[in-house]
Amino acid sequence: MAKTNVRATGGIILPPERRTATGELQQVAWENRIVDTAAVEVPVPAGEPPIWDVETRPQVIGKALPRLDGPIKVSGRADYTYDQLPPGTLYGKIVRSPYPHARIVRLDLERAQAMPGVHAIIRLDEADLQHSSAAAAAAEPGTAVAAHKQNGGASGKRNPLFVGDEIAAVAAETEEQAEDAARAIEVEYEPLPFVADLETARQPTAPRVHAGRNNVRKLPAPRGSNGDRGDIHAGLAAADVRIEGEYRTQVALHNALETHGVVARWETSNQLTVWAATQGIFGVRGDLATFFHLPPHRVRVITNYLGGGFGAKFGAGMPGIVAAWLAREAKAPVKLMYDRKEENLASGNRPSSHQRVRLGAKKDGSLTAIEIISYGTPGTGHGAGVGGMARRAYNCANVRQQEHDVATNLGPAAAFRAPGYPQGAFALEQALDELAERLQMDPLELRLKNYREHPFKALRRQYEIGAERIGWSRRQHWQRGEGAVRRGLGMASACWPTFGGPPATARVTVQPDGTVTLTVGSQDIGGGTRMIAAQVAAEEFGLTPYQVRVELGDTRWELYGPASGGSVTITSIAPVIRAAAWQAQQKLLAALAPGLNVPPEQLKLAGGKLHGAGEPIPFARACARLRQGTISAQADRAANYERNLTDMFGAQFAEVEVDTETGRIRVVKIVAVHDCGRAMNRLLAESQVNGGLIMGLSYALYEERVVDRPTGHVMNPTLDFYKLAGTREIPEIETVILDAIDPRSNNVDAKGLGEPPIVPTAAAIANAAAHALGVRLRELPMTPDRVLNALAALNS
Amino acid sequence: MRAYGSGQLLKDVHMKKNKSGHGTISRRGFLQGLGAGAGAAGVLTPGTLAKLPPATQGAASAAVREIELRINGRRRRVRVEPRVTLLDAMRERLRVTGPKRVCDRGECGACTVFLDGRPVYACMVLAVDAAGHAIETVENFGTPKRLTRLQREFVEHDAQQCGFCTPGFVTAATALLRRRPRPSDAEIQSALSGNLCRCGTYPKLLAAVRVASRPARRSQSAASSPGKQHKQR
C-alpha cells in the first residue's frame, strides 16, 4: 500500500492531576502535562485519517465517561449466553471421568436412553474428536449413537486423562433430567497409572501422561534482543555480585463468573446458530464450521454480553461442539453451561511454576546476567512458560531462559491474563530486590540503573509518579514497627509485548434520521469495547458516544474482528473504527455540501451540530437533507505504521502490614501506574487496572488449586473452597493512567491494557512483605502458614 | 487402585445454611445426595458413584408439581420438581434472568433476590419453599431509562465491567440501603462481602454505594449520561 511520510510529535502526557507539596491532588493544565516530546517521521498508508500526535486533543476519546451499556447491566437486562432460552430448549450435561487416567472397559447408554425426558446421548471417548466430526456431519440426525455402537469396542478409543475428562453427554428436557440421565450412563473404568504433581512427573520413572511422549518438554527459546542473548557464563563470571533463588507459584483458576457454555440451535440441517460465552466469536464459528463440515457462513455465533473470560474462552471447545452435536441429534436447541466444578476441572487454569533465578551484577548495580530455569505444569495442556519479563523488561547483555512444560494428569491449562508474566515477575522482581539488598541500593534505583530505553516509553515517569504517591522516600528512614505487626514498602515493574493489528473490519452508516450505526466484528468481554467503539465513532461525527448505535458480538455481518486476548481488542478495532467513521463523515459532508452551497472542506461536525454554512444545524436536521438515503463506509484495519513498537510497561507500589503472630499479610495500599498508549476512556482504563491488580492481589494471597496427589482429584473446584478476594480484602487503591503517545503505532495511538496490571502485583506485595519481615516469601500464595514458616526459618 | 471420592461426592451431600438465616436445608444437591445414599458417601468410590441407580429419578419426576411464585408483583405458575431451586425456576422456566447462577451454593451472591423483603441467595432456596412468598428481583428496581439512584451511581462510577456480578451487588446494596439509608464504609464493605466480582470492580462499587447513600449531587449533564443513549440490545 502506498505510504506517505508524515512528521508527528510523540511524547508523554502526564495525568490530569498532580500532588502538591502538601500532598493535595491538583489539576494540571494540558500544556504542562506534555513532556518528553520527540518528532518522528511516520509512514502512513493511503486512506488513513489524519494522524493524531501528542498535541491532538480529541473531544470524546480519553474522557472519563461511563459506559453506555451500564444501565442495561445494572438493571439486570443484559442478555448473556447463560440467559438464552430459545423455545423448546433442552439441557445438555456431560459425563466426566472420576479417574485421572483410565481405560473405558464398558460404556452402556441403554438405561440412560430410557430415562424420562432424554432426547439424545453422544459418546465423547473417540480417539480423536475431530474424527467424530465426519460421523456427526454425515449421519442423519438421531443416528449417532447407533453409529457409535457399531464402532464400540473397536480400538481408537480415547482414554480419559484427568478427573473431569469428557466421556459422554446427554440432552434432556430439564436440567434435573439431564443430570439423572448422565448418572444413569454406566461406565466401567480400568484405572491406569497416573501422575498428579509436578515433582513426580519430572522423574524419569513417572507414568507418562501422553503415550509416547516425555512428560517434560523444553519450550522453544526466542533469540535476539527480546530473547536469549549473549553468554550467560561470561555474564556471571563478569559479575561482582551473584544471587540465586528458587521461587514457586501455584496453579490458579480463572473463575470468570459466567462459566463456559453454549446454546446451540439448528435452523435447518445445515444452518447453525449458537450463543457462546466466548472471547472470540469468529474462532467459535471456525471450529464449528470445521467440525460439522459447513461453510463458515452457515454458522452464526452471537455473544451479546460475556461474563468475563480472562483468557480461557477461545474457540468452540467442548461446550460448543457438544451442545451443537446434541442439538443436531435431538433436533432441538440445546443449552449447555458448565457448572462451577466443571469450569474448574476442565476449562483451563494458570499453570504452576518452579523457577530457579540467577542474577549477576556489577557493584554499581548494572546487570551482567539473567538466568531463569523454570518448570511448570499445564496439566494435559501446554503453556507453562513464565513469560518474557526476564528477556524484555531490563537492559542486560546476557540472558538465558530455559522453560519447561511438565505434563500431569490434571485439567489442561488455558491462557490466563498475561500468560506467564505474573509468574515470571514474581521471581525476577524479587530477585532484583534481593540483589538491591546485597548491593545496599534502593530497589527503584537498581531498576533505573538497568532501564531499557525505547521510543516513547513512559516507565521512568511511571516510577516517579508511583514513588511519589506511595511515599517511597519514607523508605530511607523506614520503621518496620516494634510490635507484632511489621510494615513494608515494595514495588515491581510490568511489561507486556503484544499489539493488535490487521485483520479487522468496521462499517459505519448514517441514516437520514441522524442515526449513526457502527458495526464491528468484535465482542465486549467486559472491558468496555462497546463504549470505546462508540467513542471513536462519535469523535469523528462530533456526537456523544451515547448517540452512536453499536452492533458487535455477531458473526452474521461478516465483518471480522479479532478475539479478545493478549490485550489486542482495542488496538485492533479502534483504528479501523476511526478509519470507517472518518470516511463516512467525509462522505456525509460531501453529500450535504452542494445543498448548502458551500465546499465540503468548509463544513465541520462538532458539538452535535454541523458548522460552516451559516447558523449551526443540529446533526439530525442536517442528516435529514441527505438525498440519497444512507451514507455508509467500510474500512479494513491498516497495518501498524511501524513494525517494532515499544512494549507496554507499568509499575506498582505496595504498602503492607504483616502480623508476625498470625502470619497474615494485609495490603494497606497499592499505587498502580500504567499506560495504554493514548487512553481511550480514563474511567474504563481505571477499571481495567483495578481489575488486573485485584486479580493479582487475590493470586498473591489467596488463590490456589489444591490437588489430592494419591487420587488426582482437585479438592477445591468450587467457590466455597477456592478463595477469591472480596470486598473485605481490598486495600486503598490509587490508579494512575498516563498517556504514552507513540504516533508510529496506529491512528488513535492505542495500546492494550488488559494484561499489564496483573503482572507486577504479586511481586510488589512480596517485595513489600520481605521489606517488612526481613525474610523473603518465595512461594505463592503467601498464606499465613508460609509467612510463619519463613519467620521460623529466619529465627532458627 | 482405588480412588476415593473428594469434592465430587461432597457436593452432592453438602448441606448449607441459607445465609439469610432462614436455616433451611434447601439444596437440590442435598436431595439428590440423599437419594444416592449419602449416608455412605465417605466410602463410595467415584466408580461406584457412576454405577449407582438414579434413585431419585422416578420419585422426583412423579413429584413434579405446579406452584405459584409471586415475582415482582406478578403471580406466575410453574411446574417444578421439589429439588429445583428458586433460582433455576426463575431463570430456566420463567425467564427472569437478572439473578445469575455462578457458584450455585451460596458463596457468590450473584443470585441474590428479596424474599419477603429480605435478601436471600436464590440458589439456596427451593422453589417449592418460595411458593406463596413475595419475591423481588433486580428487574423490579429500575429500568435502563429510569434507574434508581443507586443504579445510576453504579453506572457513573463504572461499578460494573462484564456485569455478571452486578445484579447481585445491586440487590445486596439495595437491601443495605433499605435497612440503613446512611451506612458507614465498614457497613458497606461488610454488607457486600457475600458477593464476588472477578473483574475487580470493588473499589468503584463501594464508592457507588457510598455516594448513593449521601444527598444527591447536582444532576449530570444530559449529554454525558448514558441514560440518554440509544437503546442497546
Ligand code: FES
Ligand atoms: S449462585 Fe447463588 S450464591 Fe452464588
Ligand code: FES
Ligand atoms: S463485573 Fe465482571 S464479575 Fe463483576
